[in-house]
Amino acid sequence: MPSRRDVIADDLRDRIATGRLKPGERLPSEAYLAAQYEVSTPTLRSALAVLQVEGLVEKVHGKGNFVRRPLRRVTYTGGGRAPDGQAAADTVLSVTVHTTRIRARGHLATLLKVPTGSPLTEFLCLGHEGERPHSLTRIYVPCDLAPTAALREPLPYEGVTTWLTQLRPPLAEVRERVSVRLPTPEETSTLRISSSLAVLAITRQMADTAGRVVEAALLVLPGDRADAVFTTHYVIDEKGTEG
Amino acid sequence: MPSRRDVIADDLRDRIATGRLKPGERLPSEAYLAAQYEVSTPTLRSALAVLQVEGLVEKVHGKGNFVRRPLRRVTYTGGGRAPDGQAAADTVLSVTVHTTRIRARGHLATLLKVPTGSPLTEFLCLGHEGERPHSLTRIYVPCDLAPTAALREPLPYEGVTTWLTQLRPPLAEVRERVSVRLPTPEETSTLRISSSLAVLAITRQMADTAGRVVEAALLVLPGDRADAVFTTHYVIDEKGTEG
DNA sequence: GAGTGGTCTAGACCACGAG
DNA sequence: TCGTGGTCTAGACCACTCA
Numbered sequence: 001m002p003s004r005r006d007v008i009a010d011d012l013r014d015r016i017a018t019g020r021l022k023p024g025e026r027l028p029s030e031a032y033l034a035a036q037y038e039v040s041t042p043t044l045r046s047a048l049a050v051l052q053v054e055g056l057v058e059k060v061h062g063k064g065n066f067v068r069r070p071l072r073r074v075t076y077t078g079g080g081r082a083p084d085g086q087a088a089a090d091t092v093l094s095v096t097v098h099t100t101r102i103r104a105r106g107h108l109a110t111l112l113k114v115p116t117g118s119p120l121t122e123f124l125c126l127g128h129e130g131e132r133p134h135s136l137t138r139i140y141v142p143c144d145l146a147p148t149a150a151l152r153e154p155l156p157y158e159g160v161t162t163w164l165t166q167l168r169p170p171l172a173e174v175r176e177r178v179s180v181r182l183p184t185p186e187e188t189s190t191l192r193i194s195s196s197l198a199v200l201a202i203t204r205q206m207a208d209t210a211g212r213v214v215e216a217a218l219l220v221l222p223g224d225r226a227d228a229v230f231t232t233h234y235v236i237d238e239k240g241t242e243g
Numbered sequence: 244m245p246s247r248r249d250v251i252a253d254d255l256r257d258r259i260a261t262g263r264l265k266p267g268e269r270l271p272s273e274a275y276l277a278a279q280y281e282v283s284t285p286t287l288r289s290a291l292a293v294l295q296v297e298g299l300v301e302k303v304h305g306k307g308n309f310v311r312r313p314l315r316r317v318t319y320t321g322g323g324r325a326p327d328g329q330a331a332a333d334t335v336l337s338v339t340v341h342t343t344r345i346r347a348r349g350h351l352a353t354l355l356k357v358p359t360g361s362p363l364t365e366f367l368c369l370g371h372e373g374e375r376p377h378s379l380t381r382i383y384v385p386c387d388l389a390p391t392a393a394l395r396e397p398l399p400y401e402g403v404t405t406w407l408t409q410l411r412p413p414l415a416e417v418r419e420r421v422s423v424r425l426p427t428p429e430e431t432s433t434l435r436i437s438s439s440l441a442v443l444a445i446t447r448q449m450a451d452t453a454g455r456v457v458e459a460a461l462l463v464l465p466g467d468r469a470d471a472v473f474t475t476h477y478v479i480d481e482k483g484t485e486g
Numbered sequence: 487g488a489g490t491g492g493t494c495t496a497g498a499c500c501a502c503g504a505g
Numbered sequence: 506t507c508g509t510g511g512t513c514t515a516g517a518c519c520a521c522t523c524a
Contacts, residue, residue: 001501003511003512003513004512004513005512005513029489029490029491030490030491031489031490031491039513039514040513040514040515040516041491041514041515041516042285042493042494042513042514042515043512043513043514045491045492046512046513053425053439054425059491059492060490060491060521060522061490061491061492061520061521061522062489062490062491062520062521062522062523063489063490063491063521063522063523064489064490064491065490065491078473078475079473079475080475170477171477172476172477173474173475173476173477174474174475174477175472175473175474175475176472176473176474176475177470177471177472177473178421178443178470178471178472178473179443179466179469179470179471180423180441180442180443180466180467180469181466182296182297196296196439198423198441198466199423200421200422200423223422223423223424223441224423226422226423227420227421227422228420228421228422229418229419229420229421230321230322230418230419230420230421230473230475231416231417231418231419232321232322232323232416232417232418232419232473232475233415233416234413234414234415234416234417244520246492246493246494247493247494248493248494272508272509272510273509273510274508274509274510282494282495283494283495283496283497284495284496284497284510285494285495285496285512285513286493286494286495288510288511289493289494302510302511303502303503303509303510304501304502304503304509304510304511305501305502305503305504305508305509305510306502306503306504306508306509306510307508307509307510308509308510
């Protein structure tokens with residue numbers, strides 16, 4: 001038994017898909033649409049909420065509801081580098097918002113495998129595509145490993161990643177954990193997304209050949225336009241295959 | 244300015260976190276809670292909706308609202324194998340629901356890099372944890388590569404993965420794309436999840452040393468209890484590092 | 487100030503589950 | 506049958522945007 005909400009959402013979705021409502025276009029007011037569909041405003045609004053979490057409609061308080069322009073998808077490349085061998089994420093405009101020294105505690109200390117209270121350098125990076133932010137990255141590096149220049153002048157994200165490739169001992173392993181969750185209120189405002197839009201959360205650990213964790217990173221990407229790609233190469237050796 | 248919905252959601256969340264409401268316990272009725280918080284039922288219900296998408300509360304029509312038991316997290320291991328070198332996902336009870344022959348078309352043909360209309364074998368697998376389903380996997384293999392036994396008697400998921408390790412030419416690359424989206428109505432009922440709970444969708448391509456795609460898989464995992472872990476090892480050679 | 491969305495109310499009626 | 510949640514209504518009042 002389809003609810004009125006779903007019937008209306010389906011109809012509006014179809015109107016958008018067929019171009020009768022164009023990207024960027026403002027929808028009729030909620031009051032008008034409610035009258036058109038012969039439902040109350042809460043019912044119409046619940047239909048719009050469906051389209052909102054689907055990323056098809058954007059609500060702007062005081063202005064109206066708008067058909068969202070199709071978003072270019074953001075692709076995160078796992079393994080610490082992009083397919084062409086460049087450092088990952090170097091093609092996006094990325095802005096380092098903040099570089100600070102903090103002390104490891106709780107989950108962060110566990111991730112970096114350092115004692116609680118160890119000094120860390122935090123890089124807070126906000127990725128942009130034009131005006132819109134599309135990624136929030138918090139990178140943590142043990143202080144003795146961080147480039148000393150980083151604290152004098154903010155280092156861009158690319159700087160951190162390219163610097164990592166020059167490590168001694170060299171980088172040996174990247175471990176990335178991907179999960180889905182709702183954004184925190186802070187992430188909601190920073191990324192300018194709806195609080196009901198799930199995000200792709202990636203926790204990255206990078207270790208050198210000595211087994212030391214040289215970087216831990218927490219990445220947050222909007223779920224409606226983010227992909228993460230991981231490529232594993234099998235190496236043939238004398239005893240079989242290895243991931 | 245915190246809305247009443249958020250105030251109520253925060254309070255109930257706290258009651259659950261501190262154990263004043265225990266896992267599995269039934270909440271007071273919505274009418275009772277609405278009276279207790281001095282709000283109308285729609286307002287109270289919107290607060291419960293918040294907790295529902297957070298996975299803290301489960302609504303059961305005709306019975307009541309229940310505190311969800313903490314779910315064991317499901318970890319998908321990328322790269323085609325689990326950390327111990329075993330085939331991935333071999334520790335979960337996995338059930339092959341269906342094995343069929345279909346023909347490649349659209350996105351699937353692109354994924355497998357075969358012409359439209361090519362015969363494929365589809366393995367439809369449902370992973371379980373006890374009574375609850377926790378993963379839906381659709382595996383596609385070109386028919387000439389699929390074990391002929393597979394069509395006589397259903398092959399379990401483990402069978403497919405172990406069989407892949409014995410390929411000639413051997414497996415050379417696994418490429419996995421992770422994204423977030425809302426479940427389709429079919430996935431909602433198969434996985435028994437809310438239609439508003441985002442899922443982790445993984446598209447996997449496996450190629451042999453000749454570059455032929457020997458398997459494409461579409462995995463769907465509930466976002467509230469699924470993680471995916473990817474590990475990349477850097478191999479040191481004479482000219483530098485390689486992912 | 488006019489028009490928009492954001493929130494909330496106090497009910498109504500229906501569908502489901504258990505006794 | 507009774508209590509539960511599911512859906513919906515008709516309207517109120519507030520907050521934001523823009524002329």
